[in-house]
Amino acid sequence: MRANAPTVLVVDDNPSVRDSVMRTLAHDYRVLACANGVEAVEMLRCHEVHVVVADLKMPMMDGMKLLSAARAFRPAVQFVIISAYGTVAKAVEAMKLGACDFLVKPFRREVLCAAVAKAMDWWHREVAKREGRGAGEDACGIVGRSPALGEVLRVVRRVAPTSATVLVEGESGTGKELIADALHRWSHRANAPLVKVSCAALPETLLEAELFGHERGAFTGALYQKKGRFELAHGGTLFLDEVAQLSPAMQVKLLRVLQSGQFERVGGTVTLQVDVRVVAATNTDLDVLLAAGRFREDLYYRLNVVRIKLPPLRERPEDIPLLVDHFIALYRARNDRAIEGISGAALKLLQAYAWPGNVRELEHAIERAVVLAEGPILQVEDLPPSIAGGAQPAPEVRVPLGTTMREIEHEVIERTLARTGGDKTAAAALLGIGRRTLYRRLGPRVPE
Known part of the structure; x- marks a missing residue:
């Protein structure tokens, strides 16, 4: 269990069942436990509980009565009712009272984990409703109700409580940074820092110092020691935007941190250890870069643990x-x-x-x-x-046979810049490349 994890209260008068449920959930949640409904009410008054896993039949106060009592002062708390005496009638009654799920003992561990994850999702929705957010607006400002976006958010909620590295792919302007915000906010690291850095905004030498920090005197102008983004994000999340723009040398350095959590500041000899969850984003297809030999295969697999593709x-x-x-x-x-x-x-x-x-x-x-x-x-x-003026068809670029690829590329970039009124950021977005790549490719044409 990690710091700031959501809290689950397990209520069952059978010690073996109670202990088994606790062990199953302990990796992802802060787990509290008690043997009956009366004790549970007291624990609910003293602790901020998100989900209750409660047995149906217990002495003093059963699971149904506990659900009704808890909602009086913890209106957002969600219930998963478990029972060895499961019937359709009991399940329907539990659902009518507001239970999120009804599980019949014995149940598999993955079934329990899925039910609690579903209950956490219901808790987030209930809190959002009570906070009065607009229609279709999620807790992190993500707006929409389309099936495509709903599937993205379903994956985000499932992966957020874990420490898995996430790769967010999508065209420019689709909301990759909002997804990083959501992954952090819905994680156990929500009270720790969320640090963001654009890998395309700085040249390689400055980016290394920005990510890993530097010691005093490490280079001209390094007048004092500076912590890097990895150090600042310790215990929290680091969002690496435009990760496809990393140079080969920086890819090697990033791979080491992802593998071991270790690095040295620029100009330093002391190895530092950090606990950071990395969320990377790109508007470029890394599979294409991988096939072209422009992105390291080992780093690709380190980043691509969970892949989230944002729909345009x-x-x-x-x-x-x-x-x-x-x-x-x-x-x-x-x-x-x-x-x-x-x-x-x-x-x-x-x-x-x-x-x-x-x-x-x-x-x-x-x-x-x-x-x-x-x-x-x-x-x-x-x-x-x-x-x-209405949707205009995209202008075509016609080139004669024999034109070099470099000339074609230069012509396409110039025509795109003309279409965007010279806005290089918008042109780069239309072309699916980073702004630094655009500047580099805008260099003078050299005959081949």
């Missing part, structure tokens, strides 16, 4: 109305604007648009519309021209 916004258009409402509320308050909603015609245009910049592009479009709108309802004319 164009594949979940049913989420656009929820996202629009969310962003209207956000920027209405931020800009003190009396915006009440959006017209049907404008919403249809938003749902028909391809969104190459995904949710980030939609957010900027709504922010612009809220600021510029003259009336209380956002209209088509309030949307950016690229959207209000």
Whole structure:
């Protein structure tokens, strides 16, 4: 069991059953136990409990009465009822009272773990409802109800309580950082630091010092000792964005930390040990880089323990109305604007648009519309021209036979920059490459 783990209370008058359930759950949860419902009520008053696993038949107060009593002062707590006398009628009665699940003894360990994980999910939803979050808005600001997003969140909730390394893949603007936030917030490390670093934002020499820290005098300008991001994230989570941009040398150094948790500061000789959960993100297909020999196979498998693929916004258009409402509320308050909603015609245009910049592009479009709108309802004319003018077919690039690959690449980049009005970040997103890669490939053409 790790620090800050969710708390499960096991209530059963049979010591062997109670101990077995405790052992099964102890790795992932903080487990409390008692022998009857009366003791359980007292423990619930003294401890913040998320899930109760309670036997149906117990002396003094059975599992059903305990459920009713607990809800009076712990309204979000979730119950898994267990019984050796399981009947359909009893299961239905438990569900009507609000139990999350009903298990018949004996049950397999994986069945118990799945039931408790489900109950934790119900607890999060109940807390979200009581905190008054908007429709479709998750605890970490993730908005949407589409099946594609729902499947992503299901995996996030399952993996969050573990220490498994997670690789988040998705186009630019799909919300990879929000997924990292959720993985941290729903983990046992939630009260420890969540540290973020972009692997594409710094050159290799500075990135090494940023990740691992440096000693005084390690290089020109190193006037004092500095802790790196791994040290700062000790006990918590480190989010490595754009991990595909790591140089081969940095890939080796990262692999060592993932394998052993050990590293030295730049210019240092003391080996440091850290306990850090790594979440990596990329908008580039690592399988392609792996096949091309540009990404280490051993590091790939270290990062790819659990892989989460975020769907682009164009594949979940049913989420656009929820996202629009969310962003209207956000920027209405931020800009003190009396915006009440959006017209049907404008919403249809938003749902028909391809969104190459995904949710980030939609957010900027709504922010612009809220600021510029003259009336209380956002209209088509309030949307950016690229959207209000309708979805335009992507321009083609025609090249004659014999053109070198370098020339083709340069022409595609230049045409993409023209389409984005010179916005290099947006151009890189459309091309599926990092901004540093874009700058590098924009160098002068050299005849081959």
